[in-house]
Amino acid sequence: MRGKERVTAVMKGQPYDQRPFCPLLSLYGAKLTECSLRTYYTDPASYSRGQQAVAETFHPDVLLSPFFMAGFGEAFGGELRYFEKQPPNLARPAISSIYELPDLNIPDPDSHPSLVYQREALRNLVIQHGQETIIAASLLGPFDLPIMIMGLESWLEIVLCDPGGVKQMLDVTTPFFLKWIEILIAEGADALVLPSPFLTPAILTCEVAERIVLPALRGIYDQLPCPVILHSVGGPFMPLLKLLGKLPNIGGAVVDEGEDLVMVRDVLGPGRILFGGLDGGLIWRRTPEELRVATHQILNERKDDLHFVFTATGPDVDWRTTPEQLHAILSAISEDGCT
């Protein structure tokens, strides 16, 4: 089976030849092609070459367009900081207070270089790999995008103290979010992934989520044209996932290695896709044999779960990871065989 058929079978709960493998290798393509990260995250052709190398080296069932959250911050007027071995980060957000919101420039998806880069990188993936592989694109939801616009501290303060400010910010982020989803689908994305750097139990309490976040998100997610996959970005997703999982149009969730997958499956229900696996940030620390054993163990625990996809959890697979380590996981998946 090709990756696309395999993942489609998972979505439909039909038999497949082996578990799909969906590691987050957005950054890793730059390592494989020895591309500077400033070039990789600004030049769509360089990103395509990196993902081509990922496809040839590991044959993943899913390829991702740039997993580049800070790029949204740049699009809204923030400044980026580039690194040698990790994705760019936001060095300075566009605004620091809700009072500056009226002066915020809303980026034009057709002309802002950062958004054009993301679109072109996605389009290239669809053209080059879309026949055989699922192409996923990531974007930030209306409550997560503000941390890229004004920084975590300012946004948290607004969420905790200023209901009027929350509404003002959502009036900016919601239309952008819905428009960007339309664009990603039009560019050919098969799946949409929503990283949750803000909507995570490491940041928010369930009480705040229930009181402030969920009432606002219900109406917004109702308008989504397709289901989205929630992504924990590292660290536990429970118990907040219990609440987020009740939102409309949630197609599944990517959860951390330490999470209790039985409990997460209960929360998601039987039909939605559960992405679990080994922590992408720590794979580099384990020997190939340890990785094989850990992979077999997780696959064995989920053997009856037709809607389970094996992934590298957390943010991008760490730069220090060797291809041999990832191949060890791949071989274990292959040995595990079919459902």
Next chain:
Amino acid sequence: MSVKAIDHIYEAIIEANISKADQYVNQMVLDTDYQGVLDNLLIPLLDRIGTGDETKWLNVAQGYVTSKILRRILSEYEEAVNVDDAAEHDVVVLCNAEDDCHPLGRMIVASILRGHGWGVVDLGIDVEPNSLLDAAERIGARVVGVSAMTYTTASNIHKVREEITSRGLTGKIKLAVGGVPFRLDSQLVAEVEADGTAANALHAPALFRRLWDQTVDEEGDNHER
């Protein structure tokens, strides 16, 4: 300050409900002098937070509410008795690791340390090891605290250890570290050769006290020799 009011404030922290916390803290500030606040609220509340099961894995919103309460009380205190805080306390230096641009955890730790009577010099984000050690030597800090949000920036903290060693300050200045990577990767503290970390911001004062006292003990041992 009644026990019940402490319960309400504690509950507000657990829920990260800042308006509920404000309601009780404002009333307390109106009704009580600083010594009363210190003895009857601040110390018992911080003790409870530091030992409570619910706060074992404190999240950012809860830490933020706690630091907000502390800042509110300390600002009242400074206005009331006009004390220049750093002059009278043991002073430590905090910063984010080189290349790290995520200030929130560090700022919460700074507030909580100040709430426990520490003087804090906060150098901000993306600080190079030589700037950190220059500041620490200048003010006589025995502990420096470095925060990081990603695995990559956390690994940069090892350069702080190298700087401490190259300046001959091993044992004289201790290195405390914190941030998500240290919670997720149990080997990271040893890998960057830090002297310790805390489960969350509320446990930072105990960590800093322990490290500070170690330097004093080690200095005493050296003098005896």
